[in-house]
Amino acid sequence: MAIAQRHAGQQSLFTDDFFYFVLRLRKSRIHSVADRVRRMYSDESPEQQARHLIRSTAAIAFAAGGIVHTPAIIPGFGIMYEGLGFVAGTSILTRMHLYLVLEIALLFGKDIDESDRVKELAAVVAACAGGAAAPVAVLATTMNPVFVVATGALAATAVTQVIGESAIRRYKRSTAPKAAAVPAPAASRRQHG
Known part of the structure; x- marks a missing residue:
């Protein structure tokens, strides 16, 4: 089927369309943000530049994670809006x-059109689902909606930190120069020879 064909490790057109239309990923925006961070922090390593992105995203996640669950505080009325907001x-x-x-x-320096990114993005979706479930679990156990707002904010921030640091470790490891093969010490070769 032509829709699922890939060229040399690239994402299929179906995957690209799915990211664009369903998940609303705008790759041009992603490129422009990365380019801007490189320009703003040109004297820093990719790891340091990535941490600027993580801090910025964590601040937004904290606010959004709390706001999403704020309607739960309003008795009766809030439960319906809590579901929509969630x-x-x-x-x-x-x-x-x-x-x-x-x-x-x-x-x-990774290609965001590579098929490897699909697995990484699937892991992000799973992590976000786990973070979103935390406030719901708190509400179910405490029945106090005030805790839900705080838990939502903290869970969203924690998910940001985990996802960001995991991405740094993964990409840093995959871009590290390969260690040269070290020959066995002479004494070890004599024992086996």
């Missing part, structure tokens, strides 16, 4: 984290 907020936070990972990938 879905919308989770979608926004997930997309924001997808952008973060792809921006970090670019800072480390």
Whole structure:
């Protein structure tokens, strides 16, 4: 089937369309943010540049994670809006984290159209789902909506930190120069020879 064909490790057109239309990923925006960070912090390493992105995203995640669950505080009325806000907020936070990972990938010189990115983005979606479930679990156990707002803010921030640091480790490891093969010591060769 032509829709699923790939060229040399590149994402299929279907995958690219899925990211664009369903997840609303705008690769031109991702490229422009990575380029801007490189210009703003040109004297820093990709790891340091990535940490600027993580801090910025964490601040937004903290605010969004709390705001999403604020309607739960309003008795009776809030439960309906909590559900709507939860879905919308989770979608926004997930997309924001997808952008973060792809921006970090670019800072480390990775091609964001490679098929390897698909697995990474799937892991981001899973992490975001886990972070979104934390406030719901708190509400179910405490029945106190005030805790939900704080938990939502903290969970979203923690997810940002975990995703960002994981991306740095992954891309840093994959761009590190390969260690040269070290010959066995002479004494070890004599024993086996």
